Amino acid sequence: MSTHRATQDGSSSSQLTQRLRPLAAPLLAVLGALVLGALLMLVTGHDPLAAYRAMFEGALGGRKLANLMATLARATPIVGMGLAITIALRGGYLNLGGEGQLVLGGLTSALVALYLPLPGWLLLPVSLVGGAVAGAAWALLATGLDRVFRVPLLIGTLLLNYPARYLASYLVNHPLRDVASGMSQTHRVPEGVELAYLVPGTRLHVGALMVLALVLVATWVVRRTRVGYELRMTGLNPDFARYGGINTVRLGFGTMAISGSIAGLVGAMEVLGTHHRFIDNALTAPLYAWTGLMAALLAGSSPLGVLAAGLFFAAVHTGGFGMERGAQVPRELSRVLQALMILLIAARSRLLTPTHRDAPAEKASSS
Amino acid sequence: MVATSSEAPALELRGIVKRFPGVLANDHIDLAVAPGEIRALLGENGAGKTTLMRVLYGLYPPDDGEILLDGKAQRFRSPTDAIHAGIGMVHQHFMLFPSLTVAENVVYGREPQRWGLLDRTAAARQVAELAERYGLQVDPAARVADLPVGSRQRVEILKTLYRDARVLILDEPTAVLTPQERQGLFQILRELASQGKTVIFITHKLQEVMDLADHATVLRGGMVEATVAVADSSPEALCRHMVGRDLLPQLAKVPQATGESLLAVNNLVVLDNTGRRIVDQVSFEVRAGEIVGLAGVAGNGQSELVAAIAGLRSPAAGRILLNQDDVTATSIAARRQAGLAYIPEDRNRVGLALAASVADNLILTGRHNPTLTQRGVLSQAGIERYTTDLVERFDIKIASVREAVDHLSGGNRQKVVTARELAQEPLVLIAEQPTQGVDVGAAESIHHNLLAVRDQGRAVLLSSAESSEILALCDRILVMFEGRIVGELLAEELANDPAAEATIGLLAAGGEV
Numbered sequence: 001m002s003t004h005r006a007t008q009d010g011s012s013s014s015q016l017t018q019r020l021r022p023l024a025a026p027l028l029a030v031l032g033a034l035v036l037g038a039l040l041m042l043v044t045g046h047d048p049l050a051a052y053r054a055m056f057e058g059a060l061g062g063r064k065l066a067n068l069m070a071t072l073a074r075a076t077p078i079v080g081m082g083l084a085i086t087i088a089l090r091g092g093y094l095n096l097g098g099e100g101q102l103v104l105g106g107l108t109s110a111l112v113a114l115y116l117p118l119p120g121w122l123l124l125p126v127s128l129v130g131g132a133v134a135g136a137a138w139a140l141l142a143t144g145l146d147r148v149f150r151v152p153l154l155i156g157t158l159l160l161n162y163p164a165r166y167l168a169s170y171l172v173n174h175p176l177r178d179v180a181s182g183m184s185q186t187h188r189v190p191e192g193v194e195l196a197y198l199v200p201g202t203r204l205h206v207g208a209l210m211v212l213a214l215v216l217v218a219t220w221v222v223r224r225t226r227v228g229y230e231l232r233m234t235g236l237n238p239d240f241a242r243y244g245g246i247n248t249v250r251l252g253f254g255t256m257a258i259s260g261s262i263a264g265l266v267g268a269m270e271v272l273g274t275h276h277r278f279i280d281n282a283l284t285a286p287l288y289a290w291t292g293l294m295a296a297l298l299a300g301s302s303p304l305g306v307l308a309a310g311l312f313f314a315a316v317h318t319g320g321f322g323m324e325r326g327a328q329v330p331r332e333l334s335r336v337l338q339a340l341m342i343l344l345i346a347a348r349s350r351l352l353t354p355t356h357r358d359a360p361a362e363k364a365s366s367s
Numbered sequence: 368m369v370a371t372s373s374e375a376p377a378l379e380l381r382g383i384v385k386r387f388p389g390v391l392a393n394d395h396i397d398l399a400v401a402p403g404e405i406r407a408l409l410g411e412n413g414a415g416k417t418t419l420m421r422v423l424y425g426l427y428p429p430d431d432g433e434i435l436l437d438g439k440a441q442r443f444r445s446p447t448d449a450i451h452a453g454i455g456m457v458h459q460h461f462m463l464f465p466s467l468t469v470a471e472n473v474v475y476g477r478e479p480q481r482w483g484l485l486d487r488t489a490a491a492r493q494v495a496e497l498a499e500r501y502g503l504q505v506d507p508a509a510r511v512a513d514l515p516v517g518s519r520q521r522v523e524i525l526k527t528l529y530r531d532a533r534v535l536i537l538d539e540p541t542a543v544l545t546p547q548e549r550q551g552l553f554q555i556l557r558e559l560a561s562q563g564k565t566v567i568f569i570t571h572k573l574q575e576v577m578d579l580a581d582h583a584t585v586l587r588g589g590m591v592e593a594t595v596a597v598a599d600s601s602p603e604a605l606c607r608h609m610v611g612r613d614l615l616p617q618l619a620k621v622p623q624a625t626g627e628s629l630l631a632v633n634n635l636v637v638l639d640n641t642g643r644r645i646v647d648q649v650s651f652e653v654r655a656g657e658i659v660g661l662a663g664v665a666g667n668g669q670s671e672l673v674a675a676i677a678g679l680r681s682p683a684a685g686r687i688l689l690n691q692d693d694v695t696a697t698s699i700a701a702r703r704q705a706g707l708a709y710i711p712e713d714r715n716r717v718g719l720a721l722a723a724s725v726a727d728n729l730i731l732t733g734r735h736n737p738t739l740t741q742r743g744v745l746s747q748a749g750i751e752r753y754t755t756d757l758v759e760r761f762d763i764k765i766a767s768v769r770e771a772v773d774h775l776s777g778g779n780r781q782k783v784v785t786a787r788e789l790a791q792e793p794l795v796l797i798a799e800q801p802t803q804g805v806d807v808g809a810a811e812s813i814h815h816n817l818l819a820v821r822d823q824g825r826a827v828l829l830s831s832a833e834s835s836e837i838l839a840l841c842d843r844i845l846v847m848f849e850g851r852i853v854g855e856l857l858a859e860e861l862a863n864d865p866a867a868e869a870t871i872g873l874l875a876a877g878g879e880v
């Protein structure tokens with residue numbers, strides 16, 4: 001059309017570099033972290049090469065790939081939680097209540113499995129669904145507070161984490177406690193209501209496949225469906241979405257319900273797949289919700305990005321154990337190294353995609 | 368006052384090159400402007416005008432070329448450097464802080480201080496004085512986010528005047544100004560030029576070039592096509608330089624029998640944030656086969672009236688009937704379903720999702736159309752066809768429909784909005800500043816499209832700061848002042864009245880005819 005377009009180099013190679021560009025930043029960050037970490041180890045008198053070998057081995061190797069399985073098992077809840085937050089973030093909703101939704105989901109699924117008089121084959125799906133419903137309800141509560149009482153979603157979701165955690169804690173310490181075990185936990189769920197292991201002898205359970213499936217479905221929904229389109233537009237410019245007739249209120253409730261239900265489902269999967277009972281603090285201590293949040297922020301609200309970031313975080317973590325075991329790097333140092341990697345990645349990527357009601361200045365973008 | 372080329376230029380650009388991925392926006396541009404000269408910069412949408420000015424203002428580093436002020440080479444790393452060197456710019460894509468007040472925006476960077484803090488009273492007073500002196504109506508205490516586009520444009524202009532620049536760049540400052548405000552602005556610019564300041568003025572309105580500029584430089588495809596002395600030129604000649612053809616003859620507006628009422632507004636009241644009646648008991652109707660114009664100075668309630676009809680604002684009282692159904696309390700979706708389409712004046716904040724692709728922006732209102740989605744799933748092939756068709760029909764200059772809208776030039780953004788809404792084949796079209804920032808050729812084609820809606824027996828409500836646009840298109844004209852309709856004029860009666868624009872201007876300023 002316009003004459004000066006003739007100069008464009010629309011060759012496929014330049015398109016490829018365009019596509020790969022978003023990957024360049026995180027890769028650079030990892031590289032930078034490795035270099036900084038090496039310096040740190042040299043200063044503290046450790047052999048960086050040996051430590052990195054141990055880290056790599058610890059994350060991805062092991063006898064019969066046991067360490068890789070451990071990484072995948074750890075990645076399952078992280079990716080799941082990251083996905084829950086990403087979906088909300090896509091629409092511009094910041095769901096900081098993943099932890100509460102996760103805990104209530106796990107608790108509910110355990111209660112359903114333990115106390116609902118249903119035939120065995122039905123109990124597993126109902127228990128999973130129960131977890132999802134509980135997570136959704138908790139997220140909807142925060143959304144309702146935002147709508148009705150104008151408690152910003154960010155604050156409402158965050159604050160609701162506390163009652164969820166304390167409620168669960170109270171229940172497993174008092175009325176529902178398995179007194180015989182001497183620990184703060186419920187009874188073991190009945191046999192047959194557990195999620196099967198994918199690889200015997202590891203902690204990798206069927207939930208990993210469910211999370212993978214959810215990531216793929218979410219990617220498809222966001223990119224290829226009308227609802228996904230409406231969600232993306234709302235996230236990019238809520239005024240534009242409203243102007244176009246998108247019911248942003250309904251969309252907000254729907255999105256938060258889905259976000260919360262995924263978080264609840266992750267809780268249910270951990271209970272039914274890993275612990276086989278609800279154990280106090282077992283879902284909160286490993287910081288799944290917060291690591292997932294970080295993965296979501298880094299991934300710039302792309303479900304596939306969350307998958308990558310979640311796997312990476314899990315690998316760094318299990319690799320850290322490997323480093324401690326295999327190269328006698330003290331735990332503190334391995335933790336510093338992990339934090340360094342995460343920090344550098346965070347510094348290199350856009351931390352937050354635009355959320356509602358911000359727009360610091362009209363910048364190069366109004367009239 | 369007319370500069371001669373023998374004089375040493377106050378500003379010189381040499382061989383400026385600026386590339387974007389896939390586009391050569393500025394291709395070795397040379398430009399020299401004498402002190403005291405008013406230079407018009409012309410060119411089609413996407414010709415590279417804004418890009419060139421942003422290079423000059425330090426927003427983009429040039430890929431090649433030099434900037435000289437009074438013969439001295441400059442290197443601007445940021446607008447701060449350019450401002451220090453005495454350059455001021457009125458941005459086409461406004462650069463204002465929406466959450467700050469008008470006064471705070473204007474004094475930003477050169478705040479009057481008291482004990483090291485911003486002196487708000489002094490700021491408000493200075494800004495009020497400045498606005499008064501230059502005849503630009505604004506409330507210094509208003510929050511920019513609450514202002515209609517026309518008022519924001521005035522803030523943008525005041526900001527630059529406040530800084531007292533030596534070289535003033537104005538990138539389409541008149542896109543949504545009324546003729547009276549425009550005359551006021553021109554007066555200021557002439558005065559500044561006579562004090563020896565250099566003015567670069569971008570516009571698509573050729574008459575403005577004839578009225579104001581000494582020389583005009585025409586860009587085309589990123590290159591300088593011609594530089595002419597305005598005194599020796601004509602709008603027709605300028606147009607030929609820009610688009611390489613003559614303008615089509617005047618619009619052929621054939622009289623059209625009007626049908627039933629498609630849009631009716633009864634005693635509508637809209638309140639602003641402070642509870643004041645920004646729209647006050649407004650009633651009118653638009654019939655099938657009719658274009659009704661809404662004229663007035665920005666800030667007199669037109670934007671709020673239109674937003675209420677479109678469903679973006681809820682009225683405090685009154686009724687809105689769409690095709691004789693009461694839609695006052697219905698959702699935006701329901702109104703669109705009933706055949707309403709809306710071209711909003713604020714294209715960047717309402718009409719577009721800037722970070723999204725052109726395709727995503729074009730399908731917003733047609734997304735339920737079976738060519739675009741089937742059973743809730745987007746049809747990639749359908750979207751590709753639908754959007755490339757619109758891009759071609761409306762001559763939107765882009766590399767691909769997957770390009771992000773914020774890479775588009777101002778006029779091309781406007782075309783995206785207008786194309787999307789016209790593609791709905793609406794029963795009632797509300798067009799607010801539908802040609803702001805588009806070049807003469809594209810404005811002409813949008814005008815033809817608006818007339819086509821009318822000629823097909825549908826209805827158009829056209830709100831525009833441009834009274835010539837209103838006069839050329841409308842069958843009836845409503846003039847708004849302070850929230851009320853203060854006059855209704857019939858096109859036939861104005862058809863051969865040379866004072867028509869002046870009449871509208873007088874009414875819009877609260878006068879009596």
Ligand SMILES: Nc1ncnc2c1ncn2[C@@H]1O[C@H](COP(=O)(O)OP(=O)(O)OP(=O)(O)O)[C@@H](O)[C@H]1O
Pocket residue numbers: 387388390391392410411412413414415416417418419459764765773774775776777778779804806
């Ligand atoms: N940030 C950017 N990224 C990519 N391309 C851009 C960017 N800004 C401008 N362009 C492209 O550069 C070209 C020139 O744009 P520019 O905004 O300078 O046009 P213009 O002459 O000001 O047009 P208009 O009259 O519509 O405002 C256009 O093809 C535009 O798409």
Ligand SMILES: [Mg+2]
Pocket residue numbers: 416417418459538776777778
């Ligand atoms: Mg421009």
